[in-house]
Amino acid sequence: MDIFLQLTLSGLSQGAIFALIALSLTVVYRATTIVNFGHGDFVMAGAFFVYVLVIYVELPYVFAAISAVLIMLGMGLGVSRGFIDPIKAGPHIGFAMMSISLGYVLRGGARFLWGREVFPMPRVFDIEPFFIGNLVVTGDVLFISAIVAVFLLIFFFIFYRTTTGVIIQAVYQSERGATLIGVNVRAFHQSMWGVGLAMGALAGILIAPISLLHPDLGATFLIRGFAAMTLGGFGSLGGAVVGGLLLGVAEQLFGFYINSSLQDITAYLIIVAVLVIRPAGLFGRTVTVRV
Amino acid sequence: MDTHNEVLSVSGLHVSYGTKEVLRGIDYNISEREVVAVLGANGSGKSTSLNAISGFVGASSGRIVFNGTDITELAAHKIFRLGVIQVSQARDLFPGLTVEHNLRLGAAVRNREEIEQRLEVVFNYFPRLSERRNQQARSLSGGEQQMVAIGRAVMANPKLLLLDEPSGGLAPQFINEIGDIVQALKDDGATMLMVEQNLSLAFKVADRFIILRDGMVSDGGFVKSLEGNHDEIVRTIYL
Numbered sequence: 039m040d041i042f043l044q045l046t047l048s049g050l051s052q053g054a055i056f057a058l059i060a061l062s063l064t065v066v067y068r069a070t071t072i073v074n075f076g077h078g079d080f081v082m083a084g085a086f087f088v089y090v091l092v093i094y095v096e097l098p099y100v101f102a103a104i105s106a107v108l109i110m111l112g113m114g115l116g117v118s119r120g121f122i123d124p125i126k127a128g129p130h131i132g133f134a135m136m137s138i139s140l141g142y143v144l145r146g147g148a149r150f151l152w153g154r155e156v157f158p159m160p161r162v163f164d165i166e167p168f169f170i171g172n173l174v175v176t177g178d179v180l181f182i183s184a185i186v187a188v189f190l191l192i193f194f195f196i197f198y199r200t201t202t203g204v205i206i207q208a209v210y211q212s213e214r215g216a217t218l219i220g221v222n223v224r225a226f227h228q229s230m231w232g233v234g235l236a237m238g239a240l241a242g243i244l245i246a247p248i249s250l251l252h253p254d255l256g257a258t259f260l261i262r263g264f265a266a267m268t269l270g271g272f273g274s275l276g277g278a279v280v281g282g283l284l285l286g287v288a289e290q291l292f293g294f295y296i297n298s299s300l301q302d303i304t305a306y307l308i309i310v311a312v313l314v315i316r317p318a319g320l321f322g323r324t325v326t327v328r329v
Numbered sequence: 330m331d332t333h334n335e336v337l338s339v340s341g342l343h344v345s346y347g348t349k350e351v352l353r354g355i356d357y358n359i360s361e362r363e364v365v366a367v368l369g370a371n372g373s374g375k376s377t378s379l380n381a382i383s384g385f386v387g388a389s390s391g392r393i394v395f396n397g398t399d400i401t402e403l404a405a406h407k408i409f410r411l412g413v414i415q416v417s418q419a420r421d422l423f424p425g426l427t428v429e430h431n432l433r434l435g436a437a438v439r440n441r442e443e444i445e446q447r448l449e450v451v452f453n454y455f456p457r458l459s460e461r462r463n464q465q466a467r468s469l470s471g472g473e474q475q476m477v478a479i480g481r482a483v484m485a486n487p488k489l490l491l492l493d494e495p496s497g498g499l500a501p502q503f504i505n506e507i508g509d510i511v512q513a514l515k516d517d518g519a520t521m522l523m524v525e526q527n528l529s530l531a532f533k534v535a536d537r538f539i540i541l542r543d544g545m546v547s548d549g550g551f552v553k554s555l556e557g558n559h560d561e562i563v564r565t566i567y568l
Binding site (some may be wrong): 201204205207208211212214215217218219220221222223224 | 383385387404405406409410414415416419421422423424425426430433434437438439481482485513
């Protein structure tokens with residue numbers, strides 16, 4: 039039982055990162071109906087920005103993290119304005135091609151600068167592990183869980199309890215309706231790209247200190263984000279969070295109780311199983327997709 | 330009817346969808362506190378005319394001037410901020426939000442400081458919506474949804490209200506109710522441009538009418554001058 043609880047705790051901590059990635063993908067998807075296939079590489083870019091700012095610029099981690107989030111926010115606005123807006127009149131598949139290409143450009147850029155080396159990120163906080171009964175709670179688990187929990191509370195409070203949130207919900211439901219109440223939908227799309235990439239960067243920033251950085255890191259983030267979205271229900275914000283947490287726990291449990299090699303393919307197995315058994319996922323909703 | 334300052338002037342307006350020219354050089358204007366009905370058969374360009382004024386479709390040539398400002402090239406959200414508010418044919422409500430949220434959103438961008446006051450105004454026009462304020466918009470009947478759509482536009486305190494077929498698809502009792510509400514808005518001094526297929530509703534509230542045919546203004550005049558004889562108008566529209 040202790041092992042099960044320990045694995046669950048560890049899985050929830052990992053899952054919090056996946057939840058953040060899935061949520062950031064969902065924010066862009068719900069606003070624009072675009073699935074950002076390059077999102078994993080943007081997450082990687084966020085982590086690398088922190089690395090550069092901490093190692094080369096010697097900024098304290100917190101300032102580096104805030105700077106990286108802001109840089110990615112700006113990059114999101116720029117991507118939307120510079121690369122998505124100009125192809126809006128084209129076929130929807132163009133968005134997928136564009137996002138994949140932008141992701142590979144980022145990955146290629148990172149490889150160009152750092153090769154295929156792996157980089158250890160310095161530890162951020164040296165928090166001593168503590169025990170709850172026989173359960174070990176490490177500093178990393180505490181740090182990641184706390185940051186993600188606070189972020190999610192703020193995110194969902196804004197979304198459901200503020201006028202800004204109601205306007206966002208409104209645009210999600212009817213873009214033409216939103217234009218009829220004076221919303222600049224084009225600017226809204228751009229800002230959602232910014233928010234999505236900034237949230238993805240936050241995930242990368244949180245995972246950077248506990249994992250090794252390398253330019254190909256994005257692929258593993260992307261597939262886990264997709265698996266969490268699929269499990270929670272494509273397009274559901276709450277579902278993305280629940281899906282991410284369940285995926286994190288499932289990876290740990292499958293890896294320990296069945297076979298460690300299963301850990302890396304849990305995300306793929308979940309995608310296949312959910313699409314076959316319950317395509318709409320746990321909290322799925324019908325989403326109108328522009329084609 | 331008192332005639333006041335010119336609010337809207339449309340001159341030589343051409344609009345095309347691809348190679349199909351829908352509006353072919355139309356001209357008309359609206360004065361303050363005036364209600365103008367745009368009549369015409371399906372495909373004559375009535376809704377396109379409204380959508381061009383709102384900024385939803387671009388003009389290929391011509392000019393639209395609102396209160397002295399050339400709005401021909403302005404984006405829809407900027408035209409909204411000037412006070413040109415449209416109630417679209419499809420209503421375009423936010424189905425998962427409550428009636429009250431839908432209404433409040435009407436004033437979220439423009440007129441935010443008067444939101445509570447405007448909400449009372451709208452509930453006075455539509456007491457039924459006050460009773461349904463916590464219901465999701467998707468749960469309302471078509472007539473009630475139309476009330477929310479008009480109410481949402483009224484929340485923004487429009488200087489020019491564009492109504493695109495307010496009676497479209499509604500049961501007769503709702504058509505009368507919507508007619509009464511449009512009349513009440515007129516009595517309170519609203520300036521309106523209304524596309525309407527239902528001639529009795531159009532002539533009940535409009536001061537003036539214009540008829541579009543194949544993207545051009547083919548006829549028009551004051552409703553009073555018809556003296557209740559609408560047959561000639563029907564022939565002009567459809568024959």
